[in-house]
Amino acid sequence: MASSKHPVDAGTTASPHRPVDPRASFPELEERVLSRWRERDVFAQSLHRRTGAAPWGFYEGPPTANGPPATHHVLARVFKDIFPRYKTMCGYYVERKGGWDCHGLPVELAVEAELGFTSKEDIERYGIAEFNARCRSLVLSHVEDWNRLTERIGFWIDLDDAYRTLDRDYIESVWWALKTIHDRGLLYEKLKVVPYCPRCGTALSSHELGQPDVYRDVLDPSVYVRLPVTEPRGAAHAGDELVVWTTTPWTLVSNAAVAVDPELIYARVRADDGAVLIVAEELVERVLPSGADVLETFPGSELEGVAYEPPFGFIGRDAYGERGHTVLLGDFVTAQEGTGLVHTAIAFGEDDFRLGEQYGLNVVNPVRLDGTFDERIGPYAGRWVKDADQDLIEDLRARGRLLRAETFEHSYPHCWRCHTPLLYYAKPSWYIATSQRKDRLLAANETVNWYPDHVKHGRFGKWLEGNVDWALSRERYWGTPLPVWRCPAGHVRAIGSLGELEELSGVALADPHRPFVDDVTFLCAQCEDQMQRVPEVIDVWFDSGSMPFAQYHAPHENEEHFRERFPADFICEALDQTRGWFYSLLAVSALLFDRAPYRNVVCLGLILAEDGRKMSKSLGNVVDPWEVIDRYGADAYRWYLFTSKQPWDGYRFSMEAIAEGVRQFLLQLWNTYAFYVLYAHANGVVPEMLGDTEPSELDRWIRSRLQATVEVVRERLDDFDATFAGRAIQELVDELSNWYVRRSRRRFWDGDPAAFATLRECLVTIAQLLAPFCPFVADEIYDNLDGAEPSVHLCDFPEPGARDLELEEAMAIARETVRLGLAARGQAKLKVRQPLRAAVVVATGRERAAIERLGGLVRDELNVHELRFVSQADELAEVELKPNYRTLGPRFGKHMPVVAAAVAGLDGDRAASAVREGRTVAITVGGDDHGLSAEDLVVSMKPLPGYQVEREGSHAVGLELEIDDELRMEGWAREIVHVVQKARQEAGLDISDRIALTLDGDAEALTAARTHESYIAGETLAVRVSYEPLDGPEPVQIEGRELRVGVALAAP
């Protein structure tokens, strides 16, 4: 805080405090604090000091560092920072190990884009080894950006020892987990219909479908197809036509059956063209809007077994088996949409597939892995299936098999990275049988505290209840290889460590990634044939879900270390991790350890741009974190994120709100601190002088408020509520600056040690409270005012001390009285500078005692000579009585209107004094008498006309408005002080410079000046006052009269 000018009185002790620039640049200050942290190795020290203390666990949800960090990453990182900092100060050992998520499709896609690849063949031709090498270097390409931002925003996390999911040790731990799951019979391979990306050539897991941007609104064809019944059966006549509906015409070539609901009522209807159609009864109008005659109705069960002619002839009935191209009964059919008869293509729908299994139909899949038809679909072979839709529709139309074709807007899933529409597609995949452990997942969730709590049984709980088996495998390259080997006979062995693999194969793998691991083979223990690894890698979410143990290479190493830190006390991520990391962590831990891996989860919402829309590059409304930091600093950024709202509600980003936080909070605090240092310098105050002081009422008050704030901040932070904890600090700073310091200025000019001691204690304690929130400014204040520790972050978090509740209440009443008095002045248009004889205060009992106790303060603020108390309001106002609904409501219930009327009818003064003296007041309700006591009545004042009275609740303040000559002179003296101070400021004098004061002008003003000369001289540090003609300075106007003020620096 270089400052060219600050007061240094000759002869005073050199101050231990660096001078403080009241207009400090926070970004610059933060850079200096950062280098101090580096020099003093503060983060490491903060851990070191807690060696052996109870651990408090934090897990870092690993980001992928293949792009620069953005605003929402700042949000996550500052919330990940604040609670570990707090807990460290509370005495816990809070290890914070960084981590990077390294595998997965996004990385592969970036490399593919770099190389101009469009398919898996391109990659295989290029070579998996080289491809993966590129992935490896790309995935950490932005780590430096991340590290720089992480340090700059004050997120303390160990980045030097960060875990990386691509490391050999990490993968080995993941292998252990998979082997354990396999050995428990929970890992299996099965043909299932999965959401499949034909471009990426891999299936997506259900939680990948939970990624943002997966479901997009698209226009698809909506076609109604006629399927003629080939032979009469049940309710169907030969030649009747079943009507089915689909939005994926390309699946019609694979139609295997039609499903109906056995209970649903269907109808044979005659259409315009004379054909007889079969549809669900309640859908007749929607399917045939031009009208149709219902011939008969019957339940769906009567259609079972009806054979029909498929929409296309490419694949014959025999291919599917006996029940091919017949009507089957399904439990998934609804009359919500379509026709109530569901086109079933076994390979392309989950329900379809299950129905096929149930009826023993063969799976026939004429679509290749790249999403094109194979040769079985004759003229369409080689075409991308969705591109064939229109031609297929025309084909149907030409053959008279199309009832209607429209377009239909609906949301449809797309690949979360390459945005290709997904196909539901039957493929063999490896699964983890999480659904078999669903009850354990739910039980684990019960042990977790969620913030906000509705996530527990809402979004997350509901997600768990709908749990399906985890589709684990990916037919890709850059990922943790699935450690499963299989022999031609189908014997399977899962490998749990590299050592185990070496023992079997004799190969010590340096890099367990593909393609190296693919070459490792060994003999099957059962049939002595060669075992070969299955080709898949695993879902990256399993990698990150394994981090509790894999980050330590447990259980191969550090098992105890892991156990001590499991489960984490705290994790924090964006709400979109419900299906992502929150789930994968819970699932992995529930399967392996049968317990939740975390105790408390703080969820974060979405940050919208200033314009209320999503931040997106195309809209040009993205906020670069560096811009915020360079302009306002990390503390301001953090403060905004912590206190502007509850983080899970999401943010509408606002630069202006950050600036407001600087003005309203950081600068307020900073200036209070600068004020302390300025006057400590001016008075030669050093902390050693502040040991034993006699605190004033005001000192005791702010200390009590300080303790109250310590209580609240601890209580809120213990409940992971940074928002209200921060707001409590803000309130305290406001009270400190705008009441305590304002009311204590005189004492600081006079060098009162008690005032210095109090303000210093408040500032140091606030610095400690603020340390987890705004680590930079907090440390700067602490370091300059105290510095007993190398950093505020090495301090213990403040413990609440004794409070004086009576004094806090008294001050609140006194401040209220001041507010009323100032309002009365405002109404009377009387400046505060003009002293008045008296304020008349209506107050009794505790209120009166409180105001009397703090009477000096009230007089000063109101600038009145005395306070007069009246206990009866009639001098100033009429008493108005109202019922206290809170107490009387439960007692009288629906008779409350009668009670209110009875209270209104009471004699206000008499009733008020009666209850004040402890007697009860009688009212009559429904013929019965009831007694009301003080707590049943709300006494308020209604001002009488002609008085300048402000009232609030049960007290009021009136002012005596008469101004005599004496008061008038005093008023003048205050005016003169005011203009002299201005002149001092304009002359660029320092606050402690002594002056020679010359006054010239209006006679009455000069008389006032002479009368109050010592007061004026004292206030303005004038060593002498003279009254001589002046022609230099411009005259100033005071109430229409002129005064010239001459100010000259006096020799010391």
Added chain:
RNA sequence: GGGCGAUUAGCUCAGUCGGUUAGAGCGCUUCUCUGAUAAGGAAGAGGUCCCAGGUUCGAGUCCUGGAUCGCCCA
């Protein structure tokens, strides 16, 4: 279509157990105070508490239905 959440002043947000004049900050108007402050204080303007029903003596708050927005699922 289903789940979860939100909707309070021009803007950003509080609002406790349901209690009768719904608050704060910013912004605006007028005034005021100032030996720290980019500040502070007073007054004013600004509200169908999303809408409609219901429960209750009493609803911003509880219930039902609806609207809009967001997230998630399908």
